[in-house]
Amino acid sequence: MxxxxxxxxxxxxxxxxxxxxxxxxxxxxxxxxxxxxxxxxxxxxxxxxxxxxxxxxxxxxxxxxxxxxxxPVISIVREKASVATVDGDNGLGLVVGPKCMQMAMKKAEEFGSGWLSVRNTNHYGAAGYYPVMALKHDLIGLSMTNTTAGVAPFLGAEKMLGTNPIAIAFPGFNEPPVLIDFASSTVSYGKVEIANRKGEEVPLGWCIDKNGNPTSDPSEMINGGALLPLGSDANGSGHKGYCLASMVDILTSVLSGANWGPFAIPFAIHVAPLEKQVGKGIGHFFGAYDIDGFRDRTEFKKEIDEWIVTMRNTKPQPGAEKVLIPGDPERIAYQKRIIEGxxxxxxxxxxxxxxxxxxxxxxxxxx
Known part of the structure; x- marks a missing residue:
């Protein structure tokens, strides 16, 4: 049993x-x-x-x-040299995303950089997956996506934007890459879900309830409330998270012709598609840069190594063990999970x- x-x-x-x-x-x-x-x-x-x-x-x-x-039949609907708009034909974001990142990388190899705005797709997994693809070709990679509305704009009391993550990665020479991957909300919706499943409270500043009041109860956010933008409120400079989310929303969706803001297609079986749509599906945005167009690739990667060593040697705050670089927590988890499960x-x-x-x-x- x-x-x-x-x-x-x-x-x-x-x-x-x-x-x-x-x-x-x-x-x-x-x-x-x-x-x-x-x-x-x-x-x-x-x-x-x-x-x-x-x-x-x-x-x-x-x-x-x-x-x-x-x-799906993934197609380029508009193109000019290093930039293009792609229609994902309502395919799995997990398939559309990697194929579009490949297109951006191909353009980077031809033109020095490649930029794709993508419509008519859905949830594409972790944003960090895509810059890692570029690292394998010694390119700098970038990805963004808009998501189902779950975040209140700065000073707002209702869901109007997604968690709208951003990810970018830079290759090192002997050191591991610098991998930056974060939501433009204070936390991802998934972390609130995890706390709700475990029956745990969340920190104040993560979310608000349906009346716009701060709450530590994840169920109150899930049932009519909203996440807050990165920074939460005026004291934490929440306008900065709001601006980041807006940038992602516009690059991924207004630029591509996908549904933006509160019109983003819900990634949930129990939520019916919205009656009003301003585009097709949700949107992604991918970028790739050829380092050799900026400076010698090997010199850049060696200097990334020096940057990493410098940051890691920062004196830690009282109670902190050491300073990590972006991407270290994921690498530590990987080393453990591949062995332990x-x-x-x-x-x-x-x-x-x-x-x-x-x-x-x-x-x-x-x-």
């Missing part, structure tokens, strides 16, 4: 196989299914529990009712077992 009340530990290979098979179950081509599973696995393997296997249930439900196209919350595990039962796909916990 399986214990339904406890968390699970899975090998990374087991979760990848299961996820790939689930996507294939809906006639997603095998290469695309492997790619989509890789994007989700990146999150779980690097400690980003809010964007990995925990999201599989929603993809599964949306594919089941035909809200996502399993075999991927922890899966009991509520997420329950959803995976339902998927396994409905599809007949084996969910092997110890392989």
């Amino acid at each position: 399986k214990d339904e009340s406890s968390n699970g530990i899975f090998s990374f290979a087991s979760l990848r196989r299961f996820t790939t098979s689930v996507f294939e179950h809906f006639n997603v081509p095998r290469k695309d299914a492997i790619l989509a599973a890789d994007v989700l696995a990146y999150s779980d393997e690097h400690g980003i529990d809010s964007h990995g296997i925990a999201r599989l249930e929603t993809y599964y439900d949306l594919l089941k009712i035909g809200r996502i196209n399993p075999n 991927i922890p899966v919350d009991k509520e997420v595990l329950k959803s995976l077992r339902i998927i396994a039962e409905e599809t007949g796909i084996e969910l092997a916990q110890n392989s």
Whole structure:
């Protein structure tokens, strides 16, 4: 008898196989299914529990009712040298995203930089996955996406913007890359979900309730409340998070012709698509830069190494062990999880077992 009340530990290979098979179950081509599973696995393997296997249930439900196209024809609808707008044909964001990042990288190799604004797509996983793709080609990579409205604008009391994350990565020479990946809200929605599943409170400053008042109860945010922009309020310079979210919204969606702001397509089975749409799907934005167009690539990477060493040697604050560089927490999590396995919350595990039962796909916990 399986214990339904406890968390699970899975090998990374087991979760990848299961996820790939689930996507294939809906006639997603095998290469695309492997790619989509890789994007989700990146999150779980690097400690980003809010964007990995925990999201599989929603993809599964949306594919089941035909809200996502399993075999999209991705097309360039407008193009001029290093820039283009791409239509994702309502495909999995986990497939559309990597293919568009590849296009941006190809343009960077040809023109020195590549910029793609993408419409008619959906949730694309962790923003950091895409700059890492560019690192493998010694390029600087950037990605952004708008998301379902869940964040109040600065001084606002209702959801009008998504968490709208930004990610960029710079390659090092001997040191690891600098990988910056953060939501333009105080936290991602997934962290509030995780706290709600665990029955825990969240810090004041993360969110407000349906009346616009600060709350530490995650359920009050989920049921009619909103997240706050990075910085939260006037004392924390919350206008800066609002400006970042606005920039992402405009580059990903106004520029591409996707739904922006409160019109972004909900990534949830229980939320019907909005009656009013101002574009197609949600939007992404990808960029890639050829370092050689700025300075010698090797010199740049060696100086990144020096930058990293300098930052790591910063005197830490009292009570802090040491100063990390952006990307260190994910690398630390990866080194641990690849050996010890991927922890899966009991509520997420329950959803995976339902998927396994409905599809007949084996969910092997110890392989």
